[in-house]
Amino acid sequence: xxxxxxxxxxxxxxxxxxxxxxxxxxxxxxxxxxxxxxxxxxxxx
Amino acid sequence: xxxxxxxxxxxxxxxxxxxxxxxxxxxxxxxxxxxxxxxxxxxxxxxxxxxxxxxxxxxxxxxxxxxxxxxxxxxxxxxxxxxxxxxxxxxxxxxxxxxxxxxxxxxxxxxxxxxxxxxxxxxxxxxxxxxxxxxxxxxxxxxxxxxxxxxxxxxxxxxxxxxxxxxxxxxxxxxxxxxxxxxxxxxxxxxxxxxxxxxxxxxxxxxxxxxxxxxxxxxxxxxxxxxxxxxxxxxxxxxxxxxxxxxxxxxxxxxxxxxxxxxxxxxxxxxxxxxxxxxxxxxxxxxxxxxxxxxxxxxxxxxxxxxxxxxxxxxxxxxxxxxxxxxxxxxxxxxxxxxxxxxxxxxxxxxxxxxxxxxxxxxxxxxxxxxxxxxxxxxxxxxxxxxxxxxxxxxxxxxxxxxxxxxxxxxxxxxxxxxxxxxxxxxxxxxxxxxxxxxxxxxxxxxxxxxxxxxxxxxxxxxxxxxxxxxxxxxxxxxxxxxxxxxxxxxxxxxxxxxxxxxxxxxxxxxxxxxxxxxxxxxxxxxxxxxxxxxxxxxxxxxxxxxxxxxxxxxxxxxxxxxxxxxxxxxxxxxxxxxxxxxxxxxxxxxxxxxxxxxxxxxxxxxxxxxxxxxxxxxxxxxxxxxxxxxxxxxxxxxxxxxxxxxxxxxxxxxxxxxxxxxxxxxxxxxxxxxxxxxxxxxxxxxxxxxxxxxxxxxxxxxxxxxxxxxxxxxxxxxxxxxxxxxxxxxxxxxxxxxxxxxxxxxxxxxxxxxxxxxxxxxxxxxxxxxxxxxxxxx
Numbered sequence: 001x002x003x004x005x006x007x008x009x010x011x012x013x014x015x016x017x018x019x020x021x022x023x024x025x026x027x028x029x030x031x032x033x034x035x036x037x038x039x040x041x042x043x044x045x
Numbered sequence: 046x047x048x049x050x051x052x053x054x055x056x057x058x059x060x061x062x063x064x065x066x067x068x069x070x071x072x073x074x075x076x077x078x079x080x081x082x083x084x085x086x087x088x089x090x091x092x093x094x095x096x097x098x099x100x101x102x103x104x105x106x107x108x109x110x111x112x113x114x115x116x117x118x119x120x121x122x123x124x125x126x127x128x129x130x131x132x133x134x135x136x137x138x139x140x141x142x143x144x145x146x147x148x149x150x151x152x153x154x155x156x157x158x159x160x161x162x163x164x165x166x167x168x169x170x171x172x173x174x175x176x177x178x179x180x181x182x183x184x185x186x187x188x189x190x191x192x193x194x195x196x197x198x199x200x201x202x203x204x205x206x207x208x209x210x211x212x213x214x215x216x217x218x219x220x221x222x223x224x225x226x227x228x229x230x231x232x233x234x235x236x237x238x239x240x241x242x243x244x245x246x247x248x249x250x251x252x253x254x255x256x257x258x259x260x261x262x263x264x265x266x267x268x269x270x271x272x273x274x275x276x277x278x279x280x281x282x283x284x285x286x287x288x289x290x291x292x293x294x295x296x297x298x299x300x301x302x303x304x305x306x307x308x309x310x311x312x313x314x315x316x317x318x319x320x321x322x323x324x325x326x327x328x329x330x331x332x333x334x335x336x337x338x339x340x341x342x343x344x345x346x347x348x349x350x351x352x353x354x355x356x357x358x359x360x361x362x363x364x365x366x367x368x369x370x371x372x373x374x375x376x377x378x379x380x381x382x383x384x385x386x387x388x389x390x391x392x393x394x395x396x397x398x399x400x401x402x403x404x405x406x407x408x409x410x411x412x413x414x415x416x417x418x419x420x421x422x423x424x425x426x427x428x429x430x431x432x433x434x435x436x437x438x439x440x441x442x443x444x445x446x447x448x449x450x451x452x453x454x455x456x457x458x459x460x461x462x463x464x465x466x467x468x469x470x471x472x473x474x475x476x477x478x479x480x481x482x483x484x485x486x487x488x489x490x491x492x493x494x495x496x497x498x499x500x501x502x503x504x505x506x507x508x509x510x511x512x513x514x515x516x517x518x519x520x521x522x523x524x525x526x527x528x529x530x531x532x533x534x535x536x537x538x539x540x541x542x543x544x545x546x547x548x549x550x551x552x553x554x555x556x557x558x559x560x561x562x563x564x565x566x567x568x569x570x571x572x573x574x575x576x577x578x579x580x581x582x583x584x585x586x587x588x589x590x591x592x593x594x595x596x597x598x599x600x601x602x603x604x605x606x607x608x609x610x611x612x613x614x615x616x617x618x619x620x621x622x623x624x625x626x627x628x629x630x631x632x633x634x635x636x637x638x639x640x641x642x643x644x645x646x647x648x649x650x651x652x653x654x655x656x657x658x659x660x661x662x663x664x665x666x667x668x669x670x671x672x673x674x675x676x677x678x679x680x681x682x683x684x685x686x687x688x689x690x691x692x693x694x695x696x697x698x699x700x701x702x703x704x705x706x707x708x709x710x711x712x713x714x715x716x717x718x719x720x721x722x723x724x725x726x727x728x729x730x731x732x733x734x735x736x737x738x739x740x741x742x743x744x745x746x747x748x749x750x751x752x753x754x755x756x757x758x759x760x761x762x763x764x765x766x767x768x769x770x771x772x773x774x775x776x777x778x779x780x781x782x783x784x785x786x787x788x789x790x791x792x793x794x795x796x797x798x799x800x801x802x803x804x805x806x807x808x809x810x811x812x813x814x815x816x817x818x819x820x821x822x823x824x
Contacts, residue, residue, distance in 0.1 A: 004227065008234065012207065019203045026195050039128070039151035 048573040054178065055092030056564070057573035066574050067564065068554045069096030073177050080140045082133050089129035095564065096178040108167055115145055118167065120156045122149065123180040134179060141165065141173050156181075191310050194249070198303040201246040204238040205296035209777075211235045212293035216774045229287060236284045239292040243277040247299045249306070263443035265486045269302060271446070272481035279474045289471070291478050294777050298483050301784050309490035309510065331362035334406070344396075347412035355405045357557060360397065364411040367392045372403020373601060375535065385535070385621070397696065401535070401559065402601050418696060441485070441752075449480035449763070456767040468769070475771040479762035484783040488751035491791035496744030499798045504728040505709075505737040512723035514748075515707050516741035518688045522636055522734075523679060523701070525693035526647035526657055529711055529731065530633075531623045533694060535559065537566035540619035544609050548619060550575035550592045551599050555582055559607065562621065628732045630661045635735035637662075638805045641690070646670045646678060648697060675701035690738075692731060709734065739801045744794055751787045758783050 025031065047061035053070035065071040073096050077085055108116045125131050131149050138147035138156065143164030149156045160170055174181040211231040218228065250273065253266030276295035283290035331344045334352040344362040347353065352368065355361055361374070373385040376398050385401050388394055394407055396416040413419070453476045460469035493510035500507055507513040527533045537545065549567035552560035553574055567574065580590035587600030595612055602608035607619045636643050644665045647654035651668035658666035670678070675691075679701050682689045691698070691705035702708030703721040710722035712729050726733065762779055765771055771779075 005230070008230070012234070015203060015207060019199060022199045023196050026192050026199065029192070031195055032192070033150065036150045 052086065053093055054095045056095065056568050057571060059573045059575045064576075066553060067095065069176070069178070072096065076137060076173065076176055077133060080137055082136050085129050085133040088132075089127055091126040091130070093130065093178040094124045094126075095568075096176055108162070110162055114161065114163075115159045116162050116167070117157070117159045118183065120158065120171070120174075120181045120183060122154050122156055122174060123182065125149075125154050125179055130179070134174060134177060137173055137177060138170065141170060144170060191307070194303065194307055194310060197246040197249070198300065198307055201242050201296060201300040201303050204242045204246075205293070205300040208235045208238050208296045209293045212773070212777065219774075225287075232284045232287065232290065235290065235292045236280060239277065239280060239296050242296045242299050243273055246303065247273045250299075250302065263446050265442045265482065267442065268446045268449060268480075268482050269298075269486060271449075272477055273299065275474060275477045289773050291474070291773050291776055294478055294773065294780055297777065297780060297784075298481060301483060302486060305487045305490040308494045311494070332356075345413050347409050349409055349412065351409045351412070353407050353409060355400050355407055357400055357402050357404065360399050361394050361405075361407065363396045363407075363409045363413070364416045365394055365407040365409040367394060367405050368408045369406035370404045372405055373401045375399045375401050402557075442482075445480075445482050445485065445759070449477065452480070452763050452767060453477050459767075460769070472767065472769050475766040475769075475776060476763055478776045479766045479771055479779060480759055481780075482755070482759065483780060484755035484758065484787045485752055487784060488748050488755065488787045488790065491787060492744045492747045492751065492794060495747075495791045495794035496740045496798075499740040499795045500724075500733075500737040503733040503736045503740075504726060504730070505724055505733050506712075506727055507724040507737070509723070512707060513737075513741055514745060515688075515723070516690070516738050517745040519690040519707055519738065520641060521682055521687050521689045522641045522643045523675070523682075523689055523691045523705070524633075524643065524645050524663070524731065525675075525691075525695070525698045525701075526645055526649060526654060527623060528694035529692050529698075530629045530645065530657055530661055530663075531625050533623060535562045535621055536624045537562050538620050538622040538624055540566070541617065542570060542572060544617040544619060545570065546572050546575055547592050547597055548599055548607070548609055550577040551580060551588050551590050551597060553577060554580065555588060557582075559621065563619070625657060625660050626730060628730050632731035632734060633661050633663055635732065635805060636738075639735045639738055641735075641738070644678075646675050646701075648672075672697040672700055676704050679704045690734075692726070692734070735805065736798065736802055739805070740794065740798045743797045743801060747790045747794055747797075751790045754786065755783055 048057050048059055049061060049063045050056060051058055051066035051070050052063050053074045054066060056066040056070075058064055058066050065074065070093075073093065077083065108118060110116050122134060125134060128151060131151050131154075134156070135147055135149040138144055138149070138158060141147075141160075144158060144160045146159040147156065148158075156174075158170060160167070171181045211234060215223065215228060215231055217223075247270070250266045250269045253264070254270035257264045257267055273295060276291045276298075280290040280292040280295065330341050331347055331353045332339050332355075333342050333347065334354060339354060347363050351363075353362060353365070355372075357372070367388050367390055369390065371387070371389045374388050374394060375385050376395075388405070393410075394405070395418070396412075397418040411417075453473050456476050457469050457473040460472045490510065493513055497507055497510065497513050500513065507516070524530050540548070545563065545567055548563050549572065552563045564574075575592050577590045577592045580588060582588040587598060589596065589598040591597070597612070598610045600608055600610070602618065607621065609617050609619065633643050642665075643663050645654055645658045645661075645663045645667065647657070647666070647668050648670055649668055651666075654666040654668035658664070667678070675693075675698065679689050679691055683704070683706065688706040690707045690709065691701050692709045692711070693699075693702055694711035698710075699721050702710060707724065708722040709724045709726060712725050712727040724737070758779070762771070765775075
């Protein structure tokens with residue numbers, strides 16, 4: 001059961017990375033407009 | 046006969062060689078080809094609209110220059126019907142000199158632009174868009190996505206999920222036993238995760254509660270902030286002592302409530318993006334007579350006694366009196382009257398009205414903010430400053446808070462006296478946990494957002510959740526005539542095809558508003574435009590030219606009538622007027638089907654109002670209503686205890702819109718009208734209004750059900766907690782069950798609206814009883 005002492009921080013750390021990525025995505029404005037980009041890829045420039 | 050179509054807008058033109066139908070299309074084509082964007086013509090799936098030029102007033106829009114020396118602004122662009130339209134608009138904007146950034150959104154038709162004001166002006170940029178045939182409008186308010194709230198939600202959800210994992214392990218430990226060191230580890234980790242949730246994620250609720258307390262109101266944020274505080278402090282103490290905590294409930298509570306806020310914010314933003322036009326704003330410039338010269342000055346610089354000249358198509362820059370010349374003035378924005386008014390020497394004219402035909406010398410009497418348009422706008426602003434109404438939930442909040450505190454205190458005292466302080470404190474905390482009005486606070490934003498979304502999908506953008514929920518309480522509808530039930534634009538209401546064909550040929554290259562009406566009608570009847578030669582246009586007199594080898598002359602023949610004279614002394618007429626929108630009758634029927642009383646209020650005379658009412662199936666019509674009379678009608682109804690929904694589009698309707706329980710403006714109407722209204726009809730049709738009312742009623746019912754259920758739950762749960770039956774596991778389960786019931790209820794709003802619409806339509810299937818074809822309503 002002592003494995004938990006290591007596994008819990010590892011799991012939290014992994015989840016933390018995802019949280020960090022999410023926060024960065026929000027800051028970059030990736031969630032500002034959810035309707036437009038999916039249509040834009042259909043139009044080649 | 047050979048026909049071809051205009052390469053730009055697709056209008057039919059006589060002759061086998063493709064030729065442009067008008068100068069506007071030719072200019073649009075030149076811009077597109079000049080920018081190397083010919084691909085647009087092969088890739089588009091819809092023809093472009095016919096360019097009609099830019100409305101005035103763009104120079105008067107205040108723009109701020111940013112620190113980088115660029116101006117930024119959001120626009121909405123009407124008329125874009127396919128992906129290629131968006132593509133060509135974006136590229137033309139990007140290729141405009143002085144424009145640094147341009148981004149046009151496919152979904153919403155919104156454009157964001159950044160430009161260098163020293164190189165190009167906003168009116169030039171907007172003019173490029175207008176030249177292409179699309180209509181740019183300034184965004185009423187740029188909806189700024191709330192990134193901050195989304196980040197708080199992300200952190201809260203992350204913490205809640207992990208704290209719940211630890212909590213689940215501890216709950217499982219009650220059955221099988223758990224090593225104390227793991228229990229301590231999980232406890233401290235939970236606290237570490239819960240701390241940012243309580244201190245940072247929940248900050249908006251604390252701020253709201255503080256603001257409420259400072260204003261001496263106990264609104265819903267107060268019990269929420271109280272619960273978060275108590276749970277967190279209890280959690281800190283519990284972790285130190287190694288006893289039970291409610292940190293899982295706390296993090297979940299914050300995450301759920303933030304979800305409600307994010308959803309609400311998203312819907313509200315969508316509604317706030319309703320476009321605003323600039324029609325009745327004062328023209329930025331005026332042509333002032335100085336001795337023998339004419340100088341162009343800012344309209345604001347005009348003084349009483351100045352003389353200005355006004356040409357055909359110009360907006361009149363100030364209130365004044367006609368000193369010389371005569372002409373036809375379109376007053377619709379100001380008085381709601383659709384027929385153009387003939388003015389002659391000595392007649393008064395008002396700022397914001399448009400000279401359709403003729404030429405005037407005007408002596409200014411009231412310039413700038415003394416004009417009638419301005420005074421009306423002031424009146425409107427005063428009416429819009431009315432106090433915000435408290436919602437039913439806000440009235441409930443003090444009771445919920447007071448009752449919770451009373452029960453918690455009572456539980457503390459009773460348990461203290463009966464058992465002792467060590468048992469009394471956990472009981473008090475559990476009372477505060479289960480009494481937290483999470484479901485109560487969630488139901489309103491979620492159901493309102495679901496209803497707002499349902500209304501928005503049908504073309505009714507409502508400004509706020511409050512206004513949306515007010516729709517359900519309405520029992521009377523007042524409809525303005527011009528521009529609401531009718532198109533409100535100058536239109537050809539009667540003319541035979543042969544006359545129309547010749548007139549269209551003569552007017553092909555004219556920027557005159559009458560020309561627009563003639564060409565629209567010709568396109569609607571699929572009449573190919575004939576080739577005209579030797580066209581001579583004389584301002585204020587008319588236009589003449591050769592069609593089919595004969596000489597014709599088109600001239601005004603009094604208000605609302607144009608005469609086409611041929612070279613043999615024959616004359617035929619085209620009647621101008623306003624036509625009933627094709628779906629107005631449907632809209633009225635739907636409103637009556639949902640149980641609303643519909644009234645028509647018109648600035649035109651009684652006969653015209655009656656004719657329109659007959660066509661649309663409205664039983665009560667009133668004519669000759671001045672703006673003040675409309676306000677009086679609304680306030681009289683409201684004083685009787687009725688709740689009025691008023692729909693209008695002109696400046697003259699703005700005071701009535703502000704006075705009504707719910708004011709609804711037509712999309713594409715006048716800026717000040719849209720600003721005071723609670724909702725905007727995007728498609729320019731009253732048809733979806735009934736659906737919005739249904740959506741509001743359904744959302745109302747859903748909120749009532751959710752709130753009743755959650756209150757009942759609170760009463761039972763608080764009782765159980767006071768009796769000492771609630772532990773952290775029970776609290777967590779109770780909270781999730783009640784919250785998900787609320788979520789489920791909100792998700793039922795859209796299907797219920799659809800079902801209700803079907804019922805309403807089914808009850809009124811008999812269909813097209815009323816003639817929906819355009820009719821002459823003004824001679």
